[in-house]
Amino acid sequence: MLRLRSLLLLLFSHLAHSMLLGWVESPGYPSGYLPHASSNWSRCAPIGHILSIRLIHLDLEDSKDCENDAVKVFSNGNLISVLCGKKEFEELQANVNPSLTSSSGGCLSLSFESDYSNVHRHTGFRGFYTVQDYDECEDDPDNQCTQFCHNFIGGYYCSCRHGYHLDKDKHTCTVSCSEDLSGLSQGEVSSPSWPGSYAENANCWYTLSVEAHLQLELHFSEVFDVEQSPDGQCIDTLKIETPSGTLGPFCGHTPPPSPYLTHSHKVKIHFTSDGFGSNKGFTFHFQTRDKVCLADVIPHSTVTPQKPEYRPGEKVTVTCDLGYFPNTKGVNAFSSEYVTSCHSTGIWVPHFPCEPVDCGFPNIPEDGILKLVGDNPQTQYEDQILFTCNSNYYTLEGNDTYTCSANGEWISRGGKTEMPKCTPICGIPTKNIASAGRILGGEKAKLGEIPWHLFIREPSRGGATLINDRWAVTAAHVVENTEETSLRLYGGLVDGSKTRNTQSNVVVMESDRIIIHPNYAVGTEERINFDNDIALIRLASRVNFGPNLIPICLPDANRGLLISEQGTVSGWGLTENRKTTNKNLVLAQMLQYAHIGVYSLEQCEDTPYMSDDKRMIFTNNMFCAGAPGKDSCQFDSGGPFVLPMLSSSQRPFYLTGIVSWGSPCQEKKYKGYYTKVENYVDWIKETIDKVDSSEI
Secondary structure: OHHHHHHHHHHHHHHHHEEEEEEEEOOOOOOOOOOOOEEEEEEEOOOOEEEEEEEEEEEOOOOHHHOOOEEEEEEOOEEEEEEOOEEOHHHHHHHHHHHOEOOOOOEEEEEEEOOOOOOOOOOEEEEEEEEEEOOHHHHOOOOOOOOEEEEEOOEEEEEOOOOOEEOOOOOOEEOOOOEEOOOOOOEEEEOOOOOOOOOOOOEEEEEEEOOOOEEEEEEEOOOOEEOEOOOOOEOOEEEEEEOOEEEEEEOEOOOOOOOEEOOOOEEEEEEEOOOOOOOOEOEEEEEEEEOOEEOOOOOOEEEEOOOOEEOOOOEEEEEEOOOEEEOOOOOOOOOOEEEEEEOOOOOEEOOOOEEEOEOOOOOOOOOOOEEEOOOOOOOEOOOEEEEEEOOOOEEEEOOOEEEEOOOOOEEEOOOOOOOOEEEEOOOOOOOOOOOOOOOOOOOEOOOOOOOOEEEEOOOOOEEEEEOOOOEEEEOHHHHOOOOOOOOEEEEOOOEHHHHHOOOOOOEEEEEEEEEEOOOOOOOOOOOOEOOOOOEEEEEOOOOOOEOOEOOOEOOOOOOOOOOOOEEEEEEOOEOOOOOOOOOOOOEOOEOEEEEEEEOOHHHHHOOOEOOOOOEOEOOOOEEEEEEOOEOOOOOOOOOEEEEOOOOOOOOOOEEEEEEEEEOOHHHOOOOEEEEEHHHHHHHHHHHHHHHHHHHO
16 A cells, blocks of 8 residues: 555656656556567657656566566667566666656657567566656756756746846846947946956957047056966956957956057957956056057068157158068069158058069979979978979989079079979889890890880881980981981880780880981992981980880990990891891891990901992091900991990990991901990080970
8 A cells, every 4th residue: 555655646746747648568567478579669758848757567587688578768769778577666766767767858768578488477567657847947057047047847048137138148147348439539448347346257348439540548557357267368358459450368467558559549348257256357548649650561571760650741661571572563563662651540651561572383394204292382482392203214403492582583402593304314224134145146135124225117227225205316327318207216125026016015206306417428329438327316205214115324425435345235137147138138026135345446447348449437436346256237227335234233324336337247247336426425415405495
């Protein structure tokens, strides 16, 4: 009877304050639930209300972690309780029911499941749910009422003490402290409730405004008390706002400087306080005086003559700092100074800002090899830019860092204005030649071992040598009968037959200009003189370097050759000592090479005879080289002779000679004549610079 009476009292208590109530129970209650039974229940509370469940009976199969039969309770989808076993009413009231409550306006859901069998029959569970008003004032610490909180069914409202009003947020109590004092030439401004403690949650604006030729002058009282934290941070703040900027915030016991000249005829005083504290605040007297102009005419400048302030009508000369120029909008744009006068309103007329020199973006080639580092480099005075090469096959020639100077030019760390260049890394193949082969019956070159050698298939079979990403060099007699822009060259290969295979990785290059040395005798019918046998080929477009295609280095001018100095010659010419009839020509399909030595001057001057007993002419622009059983041959013309020999460990390699002429291969004299490239280095560089500069 006592338990029933307690239950009835509990139910009546809930009924007195509820808008919604009812029972929730397991299937078959109280007779008992069956195996594989399940049920689900869910309810939600209106805004400003909470939903609760009070279990009065619980008798389920007990198991570890309630893994067999269980009732689970969720709040807004989150599990808040898992129950099983048997619990008495008092235990439910004390330990279970207090947690079965939703949040304000939230939902509760309940699910019950039993497993396949029970040893004993269990009656199940029963509970009583109610929806009740949520007392925000008592139970919600975040109700945000700064003074008084009043609860009603479904919500709450805030109110304020006498002298305060409720702010727009309907929670904060504040005071009416803003005031417009425009038109007054003098007066007093104080914090609210001065000289008593200022109000909490104050947000005060005091507006002062006088005629344009006057300025406001503020005189603060020595008594100044605005709340400040122990570490010096402002909790409550006082700020003085003018069109030129904001002074403050001020707090603690140190007032703004007094008298404070605002240099403005319009001033706003902004004071804010939080919800705590009992500080006195501030008070000041304001009045007016004539405006003056400040010595700080414009940032990044100096003025002449210098004075603390200037009266209306006085003039000064403004000189912009180094690296800055006045933005005069085209008037006297090349001068760093101008004259300005103090106006009665306290401003300088004219008023041109000193702006930093802008060097703009430097002119760099559009080929994309030389590039700026960074996506958005700055280009104004003293800004720096950084250059790099966009390929591992190039090296930066010159400084990598440039600074925008005061005269608007980009200056390198070495004081130069010329932009850096990306020059090809020359003469360093990625593969080495391990053994010495021969052009006549010699060894075949592997791909990438001689990556500067270019193949010319027609109109005259021969070779050329790549010296940068736009130019190649060859023998003049190879191209003397070729139209200026009709030559096709092949690179990145060793197999000459692949020039007809469009699916191979062979690099096909078209020429757009062929320049034969001006002192070469073009068109001689019976040639006994190959002096100046050299020509330059300009490619129609820049080639992309790779492991199988890189340039050779040019030698130093007047380097000189040593007798027996070993070098390497390569080509796709004849490979067997047969008579050179058209039917018996044996041309190399694969690129061949041989290591040969430089002969003495006496050996080179012993030149072969032509068929009519005329001796070939030898000049200082030539040298000869060979070795027993090794020599260049017909159709190797234009190819390179490089030093040191390619099997050497020395790097880089230099284009020392160009295959030019010699005795017929079948005579087995093994002595070939080469154009001495060192004599033409200056001509090569000057010609390239002249042609390339004319294209810019």
